[in-house]
Amino acid sequence: VSQEFDYDLVIIGAGVGGHGAALHAVSCGLKTAIIEAAQMGGTCVNRGCIPSKALLAASGRVRELRNAHHLKSLGIQVGSVEFDRPAIASHATNLVSKIRGDLTNSLKRLGVDIIQGWGKVAGPQKVTVATDSGEKTITAKDIILSTGSIPFVPPGIEIDGKTVFTSDDAVKLDWLPDWVAIIGSGYIGLEFADVYTALGSEITMIEALDQLMPTFDPDIAKLATRILITPRDIETHVGVFATKVIPGSPVVIELTNPKTKEVVDVLEVDACLVATGRIPATKNLGLDAVGAQTDRRGFIPVNETMAVLSGGEPVPHLWAIGDATGQMMLAHAASAQGIAAVENMCGRHRTVDYRSIPAAAFTHPEISYVGLTEPAAKELGEKEGFEVASVRSYFKGNSKAIAEGEADGLAKVIYRQDTGEVLGVHILGLHASDLIHEASNAIAQRQSVNTLAYLVHAHPTLSEVLDEAYKRAVLSH
Ligand code: FAD
16 A cells, blocks of 8 residues: 555445456455445445346246246146245345345455445545544545446426336335336336236336337347237337326326427326436536536546546546446446456556447346447448448247247347458347357457357357357358
8 A cells, every 4th residue: 555545546336336346456456445325236236237137037937937828838737826026025135135245245355445425536536435423534546436327217207216116116116016107118117017017017118219129229129029018918108208207096197299299198007117217426526626527417527448537638546437437337337447447547558348248138038239239330331331231040940949938039140241240249039148248259359250150059059049140141141
């Protein structure tokens, strides 16, 4: 430790990003402290990835066991399947406590000081922490801001946390409304639609843009609608804004056409989940003490080394990572950025390759992708002067998926026509979130379908769905 400072590194925010940065800092020999205002583990552990996946695990099994037709095709018969909502909710809560405890203990064991309180930049290489016993000042050679994000609630929508709520409350599964409106068809809205429909709720999905699942590749969004939306009798309202949501019994939702500004529908439902995106949690962080400020949406501007920028120039020894920077609001992106920030403060240049970071929706079946969608790849091709091609391979032609009795889905590979370089891979199907990593590696290494077509995959495995797509790409040349 430098004699001049209390710590080599102080991290504000103990979410996935802060945790990843702290672990890496310790392995680099840095004396590290982490400041957390609420619960260790942040959004992902307490209100995000972990509880939502616990609910999906339980509800997914209910769906599977209630699918008598599917089980019969495998030669299995089950009687009526019951579930206990409070027990499913406790499974999620217990998992969250366990992971939060493990994470906190691992940091303590490695010698990271955990400081409970509100952290704020107080000047160059200086932070203050407002704790129960007053405010204290800490000096550090480097500071990382990793304060995450909170749900965005559009104007006109009133949250009461009971009948109208965000994912912060939905993960608690306090009750099972008969009819839930979900505003937003991004991955959070889709995952909760999966949970609720498996447990018997009716769903209405409201999407402001002209297409459901607007961030997905259009072919994937189309097929996902056929697999995840239509057969589950999910009612959809697309291209309309929920301009007013009033909590109560019933919840009243006013839908407006954004072009004509006319109210086009008024819905009455039992509950409403608002899943309309997330905004950075960067208020009252003291950025002005070092002459920095957030951008107009509230994100902390950073360069490729994760250094905080002020007027386009890096602020010495101040770094920001994770959702607060808005680069790619996912847990694994936050920890990758944390590692990169620590490497850079140690004088080793490291950047994050966002092109090869995968994303997933853990629906049944899952959706996963890495790289560009076809429209985005074509746009890039037009700008840079290359043609784009794409191939599809369906799970219904995959022996393992057929053996599993879960052969719904598609893998789509988008690549440069001239060099064969893979630009994007999109998978909808069983275990898509695990299958995607082979494609991440291909994109990271700028591999070509011409090479990948000769990579041998074990048989019978789901991964052959990509093998098949790569081979088709080469045959179609
Ligand atoms: P956060 O996890 O938000 O942590 C920030 C922490 O900083 C918080 O604990 C906060 O209390 C603390 N803090 C804020 N300000 C201060 C301050 N001034 N002083 C001290 N502490 C402060 N991502 C995935 O990759 N996979 C998934 O499956 C997935 N599922 C999700 C499901 C849901 C329902 C939600 C909401 C999100 C999900 N995410 C998922 C996204 C993921 O949770 C976030 O990308 C991730 O948590 C970002 O990590 P972070 O460290 O940047 O911020």
